[in-house]
Amino acid sequence: MRVARSSATLREVVATLGKLALAGGVFIAIITGYFLFTTWQHGHAPLPGRIATGGRCTVWLVGSSSMHRWENAERDLAGWTVYNRGIEGARLSELTLRLTKTRGEPAPAAIVLYAGENDIADGADPKEVARELADLAKALRVRAPGSALLIVSMKPSPTRWRNRPAQLAVDAAMSRFAAGMPRTAFVAAGERLLVDGRPGNFYRDDGVHLMEQGYRRWSTPIIAGLRRARNNECR
Structure with missing residues (x-):
């Protein structure tokens, strides 16, 4: 039993x-x-942000979290209607893919591109990062042939300081690339974040993303580049 x-x-x-x-x-x-x-679904969606409209003083911010987290871009880029198309944590491959899914929107007057920092942080070869960044810039040029394109240099982030030589190698390559492209400029904004040759006190606790005062400092050469591109008509 x-x-x-x-x-x-x-x-x-x-x-x-x-x-x-x-x-x-x-x-x-x-x-x-x-x-x-x-x-x-995320990888096959268009660039984020509200649907853009055309206009002589419209600007797209395209790139990774440094663009995505620029909450006061409308203030810092006074005179411009800002469409923030940044993606948190994005790599170049995702940005390129999602750009191809962005259709039916009027081209802006200008595009500000910041990307590649995350790829470098992941250990990607600087030559490959420069090639992918150039390909993304070319894709933006095809998407918006009449727009001014500003390629922003890498940020010298405190917790990624060891990556600085690789970042500078990409910057040098992109400066040469921009010089040979129509309506394209390279903006050395990263230098504005250095104090005595080291990253200044402009970063959040993670040592990667900018605080408000960091964005204000970073934006100075960017707004200057935008004004040059549009002959100071957007103020």
Whole structure:
């Protein structure tokens, strides 16, 4: 009798464990499927931000989180209607892909591009980063052939200071690239964030992203470049 009861109990335990394993497998499958779908959907969406309208003083901010987190860009770039198309944590491959999905919007008067810092931080080769950044700039030029394009130099971030030589190599390559492209300029804004040759006190606690005063300082050569591109008509 005890043996039969023990066998029945064992079967119940096994059945319960089987149900739990099945439920766990279904749950994992749902979560994995949702993650894969949202990742695919995110990568195949257009550049973020409100739908842009055309105009003689419109500017797109395209790039990674340094653009995405520029909350006071409208104030810092006074005279311009700003469309922030930045993507948090973006790499060059994502920006290029999402640009191809951005259709049906009028081209802006100008585009400010900041990208590649995350790729360098991930250990990408500077030559490859420069090539991908140039390809993205060319794609923007095709997308908006009449727009002024400003390519902004890399930020000398405190927690990424070890990457500075690689960043400068990309900057040098992009400066040469911009010189050979129509309506394109390289903006050495990163230098504004240095104090005595080191990153100044312009960064948030993570040592990567700018505080408000950092953006104000960073924006000075950018707004100067925009004004040159539009002959000071946007003030």
